[in-house]
Amino acid sequence: MHSFACIRALGLATLKGGLRDRLIQSLLLAGLFFLLSTLVFSSFSMRQPLEVAINYSLATVQILAILVTLFLGLNLLSREIETRAGYLLMGQPISRTVYLLGKFYGLCLLNFLIVAFFGLCAALSLPLVKIGLTNAPSIAWGNFFVAQLGILGISLLLGAVTLLFTALATSAVLPFLMTVGVWFIGQSTEAVKNYLEAGLTAQPMPPALKWLVTVAYYLFPNLSLFDFKVYAIYGLTIPPLLAGYALIYGLVYMVILLLLAATLFQKRDMT
Amino acid sequence: MKRLLLGFGATGMLAWLIASYASLGGRAVAPLRFPSYPPVWALQAMSLGNKELASTLIFYNAQFYFGEKYAWRRETPEYQRLFVALDKATDLDPRNMDCYYFAQGLFSDIKPAIPVLNRLLQKGMRYRPNDWYLPFFLSANYYFQLKDPVTAAHYLQRAAALTPNSSLFASLSARMLYQGNQTDAAISYLEAFIKETNNPGVRQMLFKRLEALVAIQYLERAVAAFAKEHGHPPQSLTELIRFGIIKKIPADPYGGTFELDATGRVVTTSKLVEAWKNHDKRNQNQQAQ
Numbered sequence: 001m002h003s004f005a006c007i008r009a010l011g012l013a014t015l016k017g018g019l020r021d022r023l024i025q026s027l028l029l030a031g032l033f034f035l036l037s038t039l040v041f042s043s044f045s046m047r048q049p050l051e052v053a054i055n056y057s058l059a060t061v062q063i064l065a066i067l068v069t070l071f072l073g074l075n076l077l078s079r080e081i082e083t084r085a086g087y088l089l090m091g092q093p094i095s096r097t098v099y100l101l102g103k104f105y106g107l108c109l110l111n112f113l114i115v116a117f118f119g120l121c122a123a124l125s126l127p128l129v130k131i132g133l134t135n136a137p138s139i140a141w142g143n144f145f146v147a148q149l150g151i152l153g154i155s156l157l158l159g160a161v162t163l164l165f166t167a168l169a170t171s172a173v174l175p176f177l178m179t180v181g182v183w184f185i186g187q188s189t190e191a192v193k194n195y196l197e198a199g200l201t202a203q204p205m206p207p208a209l210k211w212l213v214t215v216a217y218y219l220f221p222n223l224s225l226f227d228f229k230v231y232a233i234y235g236l237t238i239p240p241l242l243a244g245y246a247l248i249y250g251l252v253y254m255v256i257l258l259l260l261a262a263t264l265f266q267k268r269d270m271t
Numbered sequence: 272m273k274r275l276l277l278g279f280g281a282t283g284m285l286a287w288l289i290a291s292y293a294s295l296g297g298r299a300v301a302p303l304r305f306p307s308y309p310p311v312w313a314l315q316a317m318s319l320g321n322k323e324l325a326s327t328l329i330f331y332n333a334q335f336y337f338g339e340k341y342a343w344r345r346e347t348p349e350y351q352r353l354f355v356a357l358d359k360a361t362d363l364d365p366r367n368m369d370c371y372y373f374a375q376g377l378f379s380d381i382k383p384a385i386p387v388l389n390r391l392l393q394k395g396m397r398y399r400p401n402d403w404y405l406p407f408f409l410s411a412n413y414y415f416q417l418k419d420p421v422t423a424a425h426y427l428q429r430a431a432a433l434t435p436n437s438s439l440f441a442s443l444s445a446r447m448l449y450q451g452n453q454t455d456a457a458i459s460y461l462e463a464f465i466k467e468t469n470n471p472g473v474r475q476m477l478f479k480r481l482e483a484l485v486a487i488q489y490l491e492r493a494v495a496a497f498a499k500e501h502g503h504p505p506q507s508l509t510e511l512i513r514f515g516i517i518k519k520i521p522a523d524p525y526g527g528t529f530e531l532d533a534t535g536r537v538v539t540t541s542k543l544v545e546a547w548k549n550h551d552k553r554n555q556n557q558q559a560q
Contacts, residue, residue, distance in 0.1 A: 045327075045369050046334075047368040047369050047404075051368075055327060184316075187319045188319070191315040224320060227320050229321075
């Protein structure tokens with residue numbers, strides 16, 4: 001069987017497994033509930049209910065997409081290797097790299113479906129919020145779409161991180177916890193680095209801490225690069241350079257993570 | 272059967288507890304304190320890429336706290352903490368209009384808070400340059416609390432430039448400039464504004480204010496000429512006629528009378544405000560027609 005066909009078949013199997021997963025189904029239901037609550041949440045706003053609705057729905061989609069990535073990584077990748085269920089496949093004439101890439105392809109498909117589904121639900125809820133509002137601004141649908149792509153970028157990068165840790169770790173929970181750590185660090189390094197560089201701290205920061213933050217900033221994926229929510233909320237113009245940079249950064253980072261994961265997985269002792 | 276009875280009993284108990292909670296009033300309610308939030312960088316880090324949502328949540332918390340503390344418990348809210356929270360919320364999302372609107376509502380009556388409130392609103396203006404509310408709020412704070420009509424007029428001019436139906440702002444800012452001894456600036460501003468106004472009714476209103484300001488400018492120049500000639504300002508405006516500087520005192524289009532106040536400034540008894548009497552007359556005329 002050709003490698004690409006194997007990746008495709010494995011990806012579709014992962015997608016089906018993901019859709020059958022009870023945990024993912026529960027998350028999807030919870031997500032729908034949260035998106036329905038947009039109407040209630042935005043009604044407390046004094047001056048900008050539509051902006052609050054966009055903000056809330058995009059944040060909900062982002063959190064759900066990341067949670068699905070994390071739990072999918074735990075259930076479909078790490079646990080499969082831990083319980084040796086994947087050994088059946090690896091016994092077939094396919095390389096470990098193809099197995100890993102197939103899993104990642106499935107993760108990408110599922111993430112794409114989830115972001116598209118929630119994005120559509122969010123998009124449907126926004127015109128409902130707009131009913132009855134006088135002088136409500138128009139929704140910047142293009143920016144809303146770009147913000148969804150940014151969310152997809154974050155969840156795919158975290159998916160690649162899960163894959164790397166799965167290739168490294170022997171326990172199923174460890175990659176999950178480590179990916180959560182990368183998510184926390186990746187979302188906050190830019191804010192912390194900017195804060196330290198602005199010199200706003202009451203006490204001078206130890207050089208070691210500054211060095212640590214700088215290392216974390218360059219080593220961990222900068223997930224705030226993919227945050228286009230503010231452009232969607234307030235209808236601001238997205239700088240094309242920033243969007244292009246985020247796209248290239250995301251692709252390059254993902255390729256590096258997949259290469260590392262494939263190399264480590266290849267060398268891993270599975271016995 | 273036992274389970275059913277237990278279920279009914281527990282449900283009844285719960286209903287009684289819920290019903291009796293309201294009768295407890297404030298006696299069994301824990302004290303309500305507003306939280307002190309961590310620094311902005313920590314809030315941003317903790318929001319995990321959702322700093323706009325974090326900003327909204329802080330605003331909601333402030334709003335609900337104020338509602339419960341002030342309206343329900345009838346206690347004095349912790350205003351300083353509220354301000355710090357709204358300041359942090361606008362650091363997280365400087366475009367969050369809810370925070371500015373709420374802050375103006377809370378603090379515009381507290382005179383010591385006006386300088387910090389104005390700084391908050393100026394932050395909003397940097398990020399929401401097309402929102403007329405912010406310069407309008409600043410104008411009100413400078414005019415009513417800081418008694419600075421000139422700065423108030425400048426902010427009102429900015430508000431007027433941002434709203435399509437801005438004739439009232441234009442007229443008000445011209446009045447503020449006059450009150451700040453800037454009659455020439457007020458006239459120039461109104462003239463420029465009238466040029467861009469097409470609505471005949473609005474133009475009529477603005478022309479009336481312009482007419483009053485031109486009359487004041489005329490009298491101010493006459494007072495200055497008198498002071499230059501005699502070495503002291505006139506005692507009254509009639510002195511200007513007596514010494515031949517002007518032939519007559521112009522009429523105030525608002526129905527008042529021009530005079531000099533204790534500081535020698537030209538003022539009018541109408542204060543450039545449409546009199547209630549005139550409105551009544553107009554209404555009566557309209558009804559008669």
